[in-house]
Every structure is written in C-alpha cells, then in structure tokens.
Amino acid sequence: MSDSNTTDFTNPSTFILLGIPGLESAHVWISIPFCTMYIITILGNFTILFIVKTEPSLHEPMYYFLCMLAITDLVLSTSTLPTILSNFWLISREIEFNACLTQLYFIHSFSVIESGVFVAMALDRYVAICHPLRHSTILNNTVVAKIGLAVVLRGAILALPYPFLARQWPYCRTNIIPYTHCEHMPVVKLACADIRISSYYGLFALISRIGLDVLFIALSYTQILRAILRLPTKEARVKTFGTCTSHLCVILAFYTPTLFSSLSTRFGLNIPLHFHVLFANIYLLVPPMLNPIIYGVRTRQIRDSLLRLVTLKGT
Template structure:
C-alpha cells in the first residue's frame, strides 16, 4: 500500500482511515475516553432495554420510543467504535471498500432515525400534556409500531442513495480518508469526478432532516409550554415541565454538537483538520453515552427500577 496515494483505480479494494490526522501520536491517549464512552453507551443502553422489557409498568409509548432510541444508539456506537479503536490501538487502518460504504450508510441513516425518534418523543409529550385523557387512544401500540416503522424507513430511504452514488465515482487520486470513520463527505472528496450531485444531496438531507425535525419539535414544545403556563399553580407547572426535562436535555445533546460540527465542516475552512475530525467523533459518540444517563437519572420509573435490581442483586 506504499503507493496507494498515487495509484490509478476506479473502485479501490480498500480505503485507508487515518484516525485523527495530526494527532497520531496521541491516538492511544485519545482512545481512553472514547473507549470509556463506548462501554458506558453499551451498558447504559442495554440496561434501558432490559429494564423496559422486564418491567410491565413501563410498557407505554414513551418507553417504547426510549427503547427505539437506545437501539439506535447501540447500532451507531457499534458501527464506529470497534474500527476506531482498532485504528488507535493496532494501527489497523485498512477498511474494505464495501465495508466502508456499509459503515457510511449505517452511521448516517441511524443518525437520521435518531432525529426522527426525538420528533416522536416530542409528539408523545405533546399528547400526554395537552390531551392527557386521549393519550392511550391516540398512541396505541399499533400507532407506535407504525411510527417506529416510518422512522426506520425514512432514515434508510434518505441515506440509501449515498453508497450507490459513492460506488459509481472513480477514485483515481487516493484511497486515504483523513478521518476515523467513513463519513459521507470525507469519501466524496476522494473522487476525481464532478461530485456536485453527492454534495448537494448531502446538503439536502442535512437541511431536510434537521429543518423538518427541529420545526416539528419546536411546534410540539410551543404547544406544551402554552399548556404548562395555563396551569394554576407553580408546583403544577414545575412538575409537568419536569416530565419533559430529560427529553429536552437529550435533544440539546444531539442537535447542538451535530449542527456545530456540520457548520464548521462546511464553512470553517480555517479550522484545523484534526479539530473537524475530533469533533465529528465527539458529536457521534457523546449522545449514545449521555442518553441512558439522562433518562436514567431524570426518569423516576427507570431510576427506581434500576435501584431495585441493584439492591436485589446486592442481597
């Protein structure tokens, strides 16, 4: 692979992931917090799934959506971290061309699914607070299942063109990706062709998903806040708002780093490459770690059930 950056080829058999360019000497140290985040994400999200499955009182729409989020977080983490840690620990930088496109599909499709899950959770909070008497009739198990299917189909269909477009481009410049995973634009930039279709479609997906989903969440919470402010007492307002606090924290942890990373990647030409890549890793890895912590701490039913399990095992 010594001449991999000068060889002419149409479809490379492998790509080379550099990890975090410019910080190669610190890869081992960087891997430590990343590995800790990975372990916490695995333990936390599996715990959420286990508790909801085992506790009949948690078989409600809000917890079904939480399970969807936990499952998406697990897929997202497992799509990135094993290969990234292999790069950091063993300098295993090669990734098969098809495996790279598969990784790209899962990373971006699951991210789009997570965004849609937050919309579904916002709708659940809207119905629970603004139409509490109709909650069980509006969000039936059948409706929740259809919403979950719609979430998966939208994410998959929007991202499905990515690998098909990337497969058709000739890669005659280099097969070296200056990134720690197969990010869409990082791969597109390697092609020696007019890739404006891929670039513009990537922009469309980002603005469509974030624009539509953030607008829906904002509309839901506008109605929620109006309903909360109409409550007669301060205690009632605080108690009702408390039921939304964990969801709001998770939304902020997901969207703020993602939008910041996207804007710096597209418009921050003077920002060092290592910062782009490092922050792209953080915004992908931090939400799967934080979500189970946020919901575990802020949701009394999950917290109480977890404490019961721990005490029971301790005895």
C-alpha cells in the same frame, strides 16, 4: 499500501483511514476515553432495554420510544468505534471499499433514525401534556408501532443514495481519508469528478433530518409551553415541565454537535482538521453515552426500577 497512495486508480479496493491527523502520537491516549464511552454506552443502553422489558409499568409509548433510542444508539456507536479502536490500537488503517460504504450507510441512516425518534418523543410529550385524557387512545400500541416503522423506513430510505452516489465516482487521486471512519463528504471529496450531486443531496438530507425535525420538535414544545402556562399553580407548571427536561437534554446533546460537524464538513469552516475530526467522533460517541444516563437520572420510574433491581441483586 504505499503504491495505492500514489498510483492512479478508478475503483480502490481499500481506503486508508488516517485517524486524527496531527495527533497520531496521542492516538493511544485518545482511545482510552473513547473506549470508556463505548463501555458506558453498551452498559447504559442495555440497562434501559432490560428495565423497560422487565417492568410492566414502563410499557408505555414514552418508554417504547426510549427503547428505540437505545437500540439506535447501540448500532450507531458499534458501527464506528471498532474501526476507530482498531486504527488507534492495532495501527490497522485499511478498510475495504464496500465496508467503508456500508459503514457510511449505517452512520447516516441511524443518525436519521435517531433524529426521528426525538420527533416521536416530542409528539408523545405533546399528547401527554396537551391531551392527557386521550393519551392512551391516541398513542395506542398500533399507532406507536406505525410511528416506529415510519421512523426506521425514513432513515433507511433517506441514507440509501449515499453509498450509491459514492460508488459511482472515480477515485483517481488518493485513497487516503483524513478521518477515523467513513462518512459521506470525506469519502466523496476524494473523487476526481464533479461531486455536486452528492453535495446537494447531502444538504437536502441534512435539511430533512435536522431542519424539519427541529421544526416539528419546536412546534410541539410551543404547544406544550402554552399548555403548561395555562396550569393554575407554579408547582403544577414545574412538575409538568419536569417531564420534558430529559427529552430536551438529549435533544441538545444530539443536535448541537451533529449540526456543527455536518456544516463544518460541508462548508469547510476555518477550523483545524484534527479539531473537526475530534468533533465528528464526539457527535457519534457522546450522545449514545449520555442518553441512558440522562433518562436514568431524570426519569423517576426508570431510577426507581433500577434501584429495585440493584436492591434485589444485593439481597
């Protein structure tokens, strides 16, 4: 391993993941909340999937999109956390070159898919509030399936250049990645070549993923707020807006750390490396854990279904 750190090479067989530089002595302790978050993510999202599948009253567009979100969260967290825990617990820091690129692709593609699901959810809320009588007609099962397919295809296609661009560069300086997992910019920064193409494409993908999606979500909620403000009573306005609070909470939980991590990686903001790496893990681990909790607490139909399930299990 020491030879690979210092010897010139053009196509490394493995990369070395350092974990969280500067906090190596605390890796075991940091792994405890990480593992706890992963367990909650698994239990919470599988519970959402089970409840929606077994409860016929939840077979609606909003809950279909919620199931897409749950599956995306499971894949996103599972694509990273086993590598992180292996690093922290087993001191197993090597990852094969192709495995690194595969992990990189899954992280970026499912991040795009998750963002697309939030746009689809915003569309559902817009139709439900602004065109309530036509909701079932506009968002029928066929349309929902097409939207879901478009969201998945966009994520798969938009992230596809990442591993191909990373593969083409020569890596002749080092194969040490000061990270807990493989992401696009930390990997290509190791290349001894002009990586502006990778950087420009990454910025384009970031704008496409966050910029356009946030714009569409903002436009949807502008129309939603206009419709809510036209309601005759305060109680009706509060009740209608309450149907959107879960969606707004998960949007903030996802986009805030994602945007901060993406911009700090790309433009090298003057922050300690260990803080940046911790934040990069937070945006991959915390939203998948919070999403089922937020929807479970804030959505009455899911909460009631869960209570009935627990009651039946207890009798």
